[in-house]
Amino acid sequence: xxxxxxxxxGKSAALLLTDKIFPLLVAVACAAIFAGTHMYVVHxxxxxxxxxxxxxxxxxxxxxxFAAAAGFATGFLxxxxxxxxxxxxxxxxxxxxxxxxxxxPAMMLAAGFTGPINNFPLALLTGxxxxxxxxxxxxxxxxxxxxxxxxxxxxxxxxxxxxxGRFLGPLIILSAIQYGIPSGLGAIIGAAIFYKLDRHIAxxxxxxxxxxxxxxxxxx
Amino acid sequence: xxxxxxKSLIIxxxxxxxxxxxxxxxxxxxxxxxxxxFRTLGELNACEGDPIAHYxxxxxxxxxxxxxxxxxxxxxxxVLHRVVPNFAAGTLLLxxxxxxxxxxxxxxxMVTGALSGAIVVTFLNxxxxxxxxxxxxxxxxxxxxxxxxxxxxxxxIIFWMAALDAGKITGIWGTVLGGLAQMxxxxxxxxxxxxxxxxxxxxxxxxxxxxxxxxTIVVIMFITIAYFRGFxxxxxx
Numbered sequence: 001x002x003x004x005x006x007x008x009x010g011k012s013a014a015l016l017l018t019d020k021i022f023p024l025l026v027a028v029a030c031a032a033i034f035a036g037t038h039m040y041v042v043h044x045x046x047x048x049x050x051x052x053x054x055x056x057x058x059x060x061x062x063x064x065x066f067a068a069a070a071g072f073a074t075g076f077l078x079x080x081x082x083x084x085x086x087x088x089x090x091x092x093x094x095x096x097x098x099x100x101x102x103x104x105p106a107m108m109l110a111a112g113f114t115g116p117i118n119n120f121p122l123a124l125l126t127g128x129x130x131x132x133x134x135x136x137x138x139x140x141x142x143x144x145x146x147x148x149x150x151x152x153x154x155x156x157x158x159x160x161x162x163x164x165g166r167f168l169g170p171l172i173i174l175s176a177i178q179y180g181i182p183s184g185l186g187a188i189i190g191a192a193i194f195y196k197l198d199r200h201i202a203x204x205x206x207x208x209x210x211x212x213x214x215x216x217x218x219x220x
Numbered sequence: 221x222x223x224x225x226x227k228s229l230i231i232x233x234x235x236x237x238x239x240x241x242x243x244x245x246x247x248x249x250x251x252x253x254x255x256x257x258f259r260t261l262g263e264l265n266a267c268e269g270d271p272i273a274h275y276x277x278x279x280x281x282x283x284x285x286x287x288x289x290x291x292x293x294x295x296x297x298x299v300l301h302r303v304v305p306n307f308a309a310g311t312l313l314l315x316x317x318x319x320x321x322x323x324x325x326x327x328x329x330m331v332t333g334a335l336s337g338a339i340v341v342t343f344l345n346x347x348x349x350x351x352x353x354x355x356x357x358x359x360x361x362x363x364x365x366x367x368x369x370x371x372x373x374x375x376x377i378i379f380w381m382a383a384l385d386a387g388k389i390t391g392i393w394g395t396v397l398g399g400l401a402q403m404x405x406x407x408x409x410x411x412x413x414x415x416x417x418x419x420x421x422x423x424x425x426x427x428x429x430x431x432x433x434x435x436t437i438v439v440i441m442f443i444t445i446a447y448f449r450g451f452x453x454x455x456x457x
Contacts, residue, residue, distance in 0.1 A: 016326035032235025055367035071410030088250030153420030160382035203287030
């Protein structure tokens with residue numbers, strides 16, 4: 001706080017940059033993300049993650065086997081929490097949105113611990129506590145263990161993770177064709193339009209399939 | 221519907237505020253610990269100073285998020301990674317202010333971030349719940365097989381190949397832990413992910429303290445999961 005940056009104005013900025021505030025910021029972010037998962041489980045909308053990651057949680061909600069979601073997401077959480085202090089930047093995608101938003105709820109649900117996910121205030125509180133712990137761990141690791149794990153490991157992992165996202169589009173088109181001719185045609189057209197517009201084709205494929213299959217359902 | 225709106229406003233304001241403040245801290249990394257993503261930092265810098273650039277960038281990803289939320293109820297990570305930070309920055313920069321005094325200030329970013337977050341999350345969540353039931357059933361029935369193929373075959377292969385391409389030690393760790401994870405958890409990906417992290421660290425720094433800690437955590441995790449999923453019982457132990 002004492003070494004006020006020349007470019008920075010106001011006391012709030014200096015205070016909000018301290019190490020002490022960091023766990024609080026993580027706590028508030030986690031409260032929101034965990035409550036987002038509550039929204040998804042209760043209202044079917046609002047999880048802060050990519051379609052394929054949320055589908056993993058869905059697999060557990062429908063089939064009762066949360067191992068894939070829990071394993072995948074907590075792997076990311078551990079990796080990112082170890083990496084965050086090393087580079088000075090905590091990746092909120094892997095650590096908070098996937099780890100806290102999907103992995104921890106999956107573990108809780110697998111253990112039959114449904115209260116924190118089904119109850120909104122409890123979800124906020126649970127997320128906040130988890131975030132606070134993560135934030136404190138990161139600041140501690142930053143102070144105690146400057147030589148952490150290799151950053152190139154997370155690089156490899158992220159590369160694979162991003163490649164995975166690209167596969168979803170074609171997979172949805174294949175699945176839409178299997179579902180029916182109208183949905184298949186819709187998916188093809190939607191994906192082509194989204195590709196032309198430089199958007200993720202997964203979104204176009206699923207929207208196209210929904211629209212065309214929905215129209216056919218209405219008139220036939 | 222009312223409860224979705226109220227909850228969305230709360231979630232959006234909390235998440236947006238914290239994430240935008242964390243994003244402002246990114247401009248002070250590595251001196252201070254921040255949170256966000258390197259790509260977000262790059263993108264914020266790329267349109268620095270121009271509110272229109274920030275708005276249109278965020279709007280592009282808002283469009284993606286809208287498609288995803290209508291189809292599956294998932295908001296995509298981009299809502300917090302890209303849409304909120306860019307809207308928050310754009311709002312602060314209106315009127316030709318300097319980025320150093322606005323976008324780099326966690327306090328100001330927190331205020332506009334909370335505002336943008338509340339609006340964006342509420343908009344997306346209500347948009348999705350306005351979709352008729354029959355349409356979301358179609359989406360669900362198309363998405364389920366696609367994501368199951370993704371999880372059971374595509375993802376393990378992609379991660380496995382990434383591990384094999386990252387050097388001998390990483391390949392071996394990834395293969396062994398991936399195979400064990402498939403056996404114990406029913407999915408190889410978590411094992412391969414951990415194998416990549418351990419392998420890459422060993423390749424660069426040798427078997428140092430943090431690798432040993434990580435291997436211990438992994439072993440305990442595998443044994444615990446194996447126990448609870450009845451793996452040992454299957455072996456007759």
